[in-house]
Amino acid sequence: MKKLGLILGILLLSTGAALAADSAHFRGHQIFEKWCAPCHGTGPGKPGTIALQTKYQGKFPALLEERTDLTPDIVVYFVRHGVSIMPFFRKTDITDADLTDLAAYLANNHAPSK
Ligand code: HEC
Known part of the structure; x- marks a missing residue:
């Protein structure tokens, strides 16, 4: 019985972690x-x-959500600095917490380096 409790506990914990990751992904998408x-x-x-x-002539997808090369750092850099006609975004508009979720969302397709 003890073992069953442990297994259930682990299952619950990992579902919790998956749910937290899902909601960060959802927030990133909303932002x-x-x-x-x-x-x-x-x-x-x-x-x-x-x-x-x-700029890329098809070398990279024109849609940011389809890019696989973006890392969170790159996204944070452009959002805080802007580029050409893209404005930079203040922390009063996009908070650091929001930016973390947004950057993770856009870097989601980024293949983890081994
Ligand atoms: C007013 C329009 C506008 C808005 C709003 C905007 N961008 Fe941009 N963004 C651009 C333009 C235009 C470029 C390309 C600039 C250039 O010619 O290099 C760009 C470039 C970028 C790049 C660089 C991509 C690359 O490979 O060079 C990133 C990353 C990016 N934007 C992320 C974002 C994110 C994240 C947001 C939302 C927080 C955002 N942008 C909002 C217009 C915008």
Whole structure:
């Protein structure tokens, strides 16, 4: 019986961790939709998507959400500094905690280096 309790405990703990990761992913997506999608979303007339299409010519996807090369550090850098017509975002708009989730969300496709 003791063993069963332990196994149940481990199961519960790992579900909790998975749920926490899911909600960070969900928050990251929400923040992206609010602050980034107007420029980096799909559909016509999105200046970020158009600029990245021109910049990379298909070498990387024009959509940030499809990139596999982004790391959290790169995302944080651009969000806090801006580039060309992209404004930088203040901590009063995107908090450090929000930015952590956003950066993790966009770096989610990033293959972990071995
Ligand atoms: C006003 C439009 C606009 C908004 C809003 C915006 N961006 Fe951008 N972003 C751009 C443009 C345009 C570029 C390309 C600049 C260039 O020509 O290099 C860019 C470039 C980037 C890059 C660099 C990609 C690369 O490979 O060079 C990252 C990362 C990025 N944006 C992330 C974000 C994130 C995350 C958000 C939301 C917090 C965001 N951007 C919001 C317009 C925007």
